[in-house]
Amino acid sequence: MSDYTLGIKELDNAIGGIRKGSNIMMIGPPMSGKEVILYYIMYHGSAVTENAVIMVTTRESATHILDWFKEHRLVLPLTRIGIVDCVTKTLGGAAVETENIKIASSPVDLTGIGVKISQFFEEYVMKKNIRKTQLHINSLSTILMYSNIQTVFRFLHVFTGRIKSAGALGIYMIESGMHDEQSIATLKQLFDGMIEVKSENDKNYIRIVGLSPKPTPWFEFEIDGANIKIVGSI
């Protein structure tokens, strides 16, 4: 039985869903559509499967993310959406915390980010009694720009452990080609599987490694607004 799904039918079928407590790295080159995929998973997780979704953002402000969904006419169930915004404060923007948005003071402040994640977890699991929670981090690459690999490893070590014990799902985005192989290999130890995205000849592909006995085939996908459409496989 699968505890979590991504909402991309072909991929979900290929791996048979994702077991609770899984931590997954999503890796791919810049501009390959990773961000939209992550938003798509966020929408599917919260609106379709009625999970709580916590998104840690180090790239876009929380209001920007919420606006993105509005622009695409997707209604997020806000009672189950939590965004930890690590951008707004450092840019000097007006940062007001709301029910959905918690503000961390900077991407260096892993302690603060950790506190905000824990607070959302407490709210969803203990207060709202939501059994399934997803944690998305977008992205580790920004965090790695400010902190060294050991620091990020320690941070993830704690939070991948929490995901396991809470039976949640963790998805952590990282840019390929930005970090040395050794850093990626170090971080990989913490994850149960990977969502790989690649671009070739103006086409984008996605596959999942480590969550099924064999890697899934590479699926070619297209982004249509806020939709991920699988158009073929190799």
Added chain:
Amino acid sequence: MIETGIPKLDEFLGGGMPKGKSLVYFIQPGVEGEVFGMQTVYSALKNGRNCIFVVSSTIPDIIRGQFKEFGWDINSYNETFFCVDAYDPLIGAPSKEKYVVSNPESIEEFSKMIINIIKDSPPTTIVFGSLSTIIDLCGEKETISAVRDWNKMAMLYDHVMIYNFTAWPYSEETLNSIKGDLFNAVISIGGIAERVIFGQYFGILKSDWTKEIKKSMLFRVLRPGGIKLYIPKILVTGPFDSGKTTFVHALSTRAISVDRLGTTIALDHGHVDYKGFSADIFGTPGQERFDPIIKLLSGESMGVFLIVDSTNPTDFVRAKQMLEITKSYGLPMVVVANKQDLPGAMAPEEIRKQFNLPQDIPIVSVVATDKKGVFEAFEVLIDKITEGRI
């Protein structure tokens, strides 16, 4: 004595910190602990002391904003409050602060700045907003050895040194020296976790100027307000006639029940103070017609005693149902096998089988009428609640 400004902590520490001492707030990741250092800063300023705050994980102005969120006006202390900016240079931004660490990734630069401050300042409370960030940037061994020097120097110049430290999984060696000999006092700040962190506490792990105090206090962080203590609530539930009221009264230093002809119809309420841990105890009625009250009583509980009559196996179905109603799923729980003195009482392990209870839920044998096993059960539950503490 210099007060930390944390309620109860100063009392535990015999009035606060003597001059020249160092103290670390040892914070479990995910627990809102950095406010401890900030509250100490504000308390020192209010008491007319000089204060220096070393900022290494964000822009000093953001820290000033955080003080404001807590309702602590530090702007009026321009003469006595200064920040050491060890963040802006990291991101290549200009700094407005009086003290700037030009390269926060170099422990030598850090040391130069801190030692200068220690030597040039009148007795000051020096607070490090995040020692862990300094360790992350400068290395574990290097930072530990520098902190050792700073603390020694501070002692000579009558300063007080306070550090916020988030206990990420650093090397054993680093964690041991931080918990061990590096500081005069270690205050552990942890979370009560059962799947997720849902309560926070602090306690003294070590203090070389007071006798050992094994006491934990639960706290909440309010904005505005800062750290506020609170008394946890523990729920006592179980089927009709299992002995809940007797249990509550046996455990409590004072208790009151709302009952009719010996049957609880609203609630039992007791307060217990035992081995430094205090809690409010709420007993629920057992009869089904009172189920709506149970829901009301169970909100915000920290842990649950489930009382069963060991002589009555039919109880177990109802007991399970009551757990559902209390929504106490996921809370730390202890099953109290009551009436162990009566003929036909089942042994705890037998109850575990009948009940199909997982191994991690403890069962304690109790004779509530004789207060037998009552405090053992309380200790087991408190251990469950504070499990995973450092």
